[in-house]
Amino acid sequence: MLRLRECVVSRLLSWPSTSPICSLRRLLSTTASAAPISPNPSSFAVEEYLVATCGLTQPQAVKASKKLSHLKSPAKPNAVLALLAGLGLSGADAAAVVAKDPRLLCAKVDKTLAPVIAGLTGLGLSSPEIGQLVSLARTRFRCRPVVPRLQYYLPLFGSFDNFLRLLKRESNLLSIDLDKVVKPNVVFLRECGLGDCDIAKLSIRVPRMLITNLERVRAMVARAETLGVPRRSGMLKEALQAVAFLSEEKIAAKLDYLKNTFRWSDAEACIAVRKYPCVLKKSKESLKRKSEFLVSEVGLEPVSIAHRPVVLSLSLEGRLRPRYYVIKFLKENGLLDRDPSLYSAVNMTEKVFMKKLISPHKEAAPHLAEDYATACKGEVPTNFRFM
Known part of the structure; x- marks a missing residue:
């Protein structure tokens, strides 16, 4: 020894x-x-x-x-x-x-x-x-193939940090055969119009995407096309993220739930999914609460939501409800020169929202910023204070 x-x-x-x-x-x-x-x-x-x-x-x-x-x-x-x-x-x-x-x-x-x-x-x-x-x-x-595999993955993912993010979520990544599994999947996704950056982001969000067999990846693309998101569409990455490893039966059931919850027609549901595929991944409870707020409380028309479904990606407590109450308060107190829509208000960055709808009213409504901050914590006051 x-x-x-x-x-x-x-x-x-x-x-x-x-x-x-x-x-x-x-x-x-x-x-x-x-x-x-x-x-x-x-x-x-x-x-x-x-x-x-x-x-x-x-x-x-x-x-x-x-x-x-x-x-x-x-x-x-x-x-x-x-x-x-x-x-x-x-x-x-x-x-x-x-x-x-x-x-x-x-x-x-x-x-x-x-x-x-x-x-x-x-x-x-x-x-x-x-x-x-x-x-x-x-x-x-301990296996030498780890080196050629890293040699392939690093350019694909753009950085070692991105590769590690996927490896943390999918420990089998380094044991899967590159030539028989990973490379054919990457080639096919590229043929569908996804760049390496898109493939990397999709793989990090759906870790099994690269290591499943090619036929399953083809089936996912086919399901995305059925939902109205064709190959080479800018929404394909989001659509694949939404339908990955979901059966046709589960997708159909989720579409039915969306139609019932938001009072959408078949055509309106298709429009919403095509514009925001990840709505299919939202929990039923989350969708129900947003429907109750947007339709019942705010009074938005269902068809309007179908054409702007990204609003369903936003936090109800952290963004939708607090900003709605700010707009409502400003309207009720005659502090708005123009009437902004809820859609434009919730899509503003926090900095822009503060600049356009909070800061100009410091003198007339000195507690507005404080009440808005409270509302963003989920503690919506009964009424925003005017004085």
Whole structure:
């Protein structure tokens, strides 16, 4: 084992100083003193090592040790822990990695992990970024295909951060066959008019989109077309997000609910979905409450809402109701030169809304800004105060 350790160290010494691996040379001596190699291999206690050196809890150590029963010394684990420290992982982060993938401690640093890290460094990833990848990729980090897969994904997603966002939501991303699954899906989506930026955003919102089979992706596009959103439409990305993995029966049921809730005809429901496909993803309770407010309280015509369905994407408590009460207050007190529609008012940015409808009335309605702020917290006062 001592000869093995000397071999590992000698291989690591050949790495350039700019590599994440170079820190191993400094860290190995520390880990060696913390957990010396026993002259009697049979005396190596895996559970004790996992708790004392790796930082696992006792239950975690008991579970992990079942996969490490063949370990007879801390030589490989020490080298792996030094590698993780060199990548910037804290003790707690390293413990989490080991708990998820105990067999990582058995990996050969020089023959398995170092080449992967060298490949990722060649793609432009920094040590902290590689450390993040280790934490999320689990067993797949130990496989060399991780490098060519990152080489494909990074340009597609535009940045490492975007890739990580998807990996956090879909841990199987690095294990799916690129040539048989991912690339055909990407090619088809491009043929439908989506750019790489659109594909990246769609995949982050619908993580399974890239890793499902091509026929299912084709079926999703077909359902979007049935709803009136054709290929190469600017709304296709939103439509795919809305219908992804929904059966035709569930989509039909949601359309029926929309028609009943907003008193829409078939044609009006189609207009609303075509203009705002994600209305299909809204909860029934949310839609019911917005219908009661917009139709029953505000008095908007159902057909009007169908032609401006984006209003259904806005928060009832945080935007629709507070801004409606501001407009209502200003109208009742004769403070409006022009009569803005609710649609224009709720679509303004907060800065523009304050500038156009709150600030001009500081003297006539000194409490308006305060009452509006209160309303935005969901605490709508019975009446906005005039004085």
